Amino acid sequence: IAGITQAPTSQILAAGRRMTLRCTQDMRHNAMYWYRQDLGLGLRLIHYSNTAGTTGKGEVPDGYSVSRANTDDFPLTLASAVPSQTSVYFCASSAGHGADTQYFGPGTRLTVL
Template identity: 90%
Template sequence: IAGITQAPTSQILAAGRRMTLRCTQDMRHNAMYWYRQDLGLGLRLIHYSNTAGTTGKGEVPDGYSVSRANTDDFPLTLASAVPSQTSVYFCASSDEFSNQPQHFGDGTRLSIL
């Protein structure tokens, strides 16, 4: 089934550790996005990539980095995790970086202790 695959589905991590959340899409979409979802705050954009090889900052980029080496993969890295990064993380993609629907994965639930 075509779509977005995120891994892991959940993780408990000690503060200060490095963590990479994986995201792969098989729709050959040019644009990809990372969001975090916190209760009462909705989804907030962390980073995005409008095409392979380029990335940009969203609303809440601090403490996170991304790379886009190819069309299909868009990993999100927490270099040194802090408790405030406890959240549910969603990866999304769209055909182009424009005003059109984004398609979401089922998320990674991350707890930082």
């Protein structure tokens, strides 16, 4: 079944550690996105990518980095995790043209202690 996968499902991390959240889609979508979801704040865009080889900053990019080496994968890296990065992280993708609609992965719950 086509869709988006994320790994890990959940993770507890010590502050200061490096962590990469993985995201893979098999819909051949051009655009991919990373959001964080916090209670009362909805979904906030961290980084996005219009197409393989390009990335851009969203609303809350500080402390995060991304890469887009190919169409399918869009990993999110926390270089040195801090407790304020405790959140649920969602990866999404969309065709990137026309009647564009975003589709979401199942999310990763990250706790930074």
